[in-house]
Amino acid sequence: MPVYHRPARSLRVLLFPPNPALALRLGLQPDIEVVPSALARPAVALVEDAASVPGLLAEDPECRVLVLTGSAHPGLREAVLAAGAAGLVLRDGPLEDLADAIRRASRGETVIDPSLTGP
Secondary structure, eight states: OOOOOOOTTOEEEEEESOOHHHHHHHHTSTTEEEESSGGGOOSEEEESOGGGHHHHHHHOTTOEEEEEESSOOTTHHHHHHHTTOSEEEESSSOHHHHHHHHHHHHTTOOEEOGGGSOO
């Protein structure tokens, strides 16, 4: 039976706050590695509150931060981007969409889930 190996350059992702179920699901992606803390120098951090973005960026200015949300609220997109986040993505959307958003953010793109852009 072949042994599975992660690529040497997997994307390090921090979940803040920790979310074991999401960590397990993201960890199944061959190029994504969920790390336990900011000390592991993640390329991307997923947070649930825009207020935590400035603190994470102060710790590691090179880390790209995506804010997870359940739905769009008036002004949320603007607040997230003003806080310095790289984007806004759905918390309960398809895993493939989240993994793609992580990859895009790591390349420097601003990522806003199309369903959150509003009319």
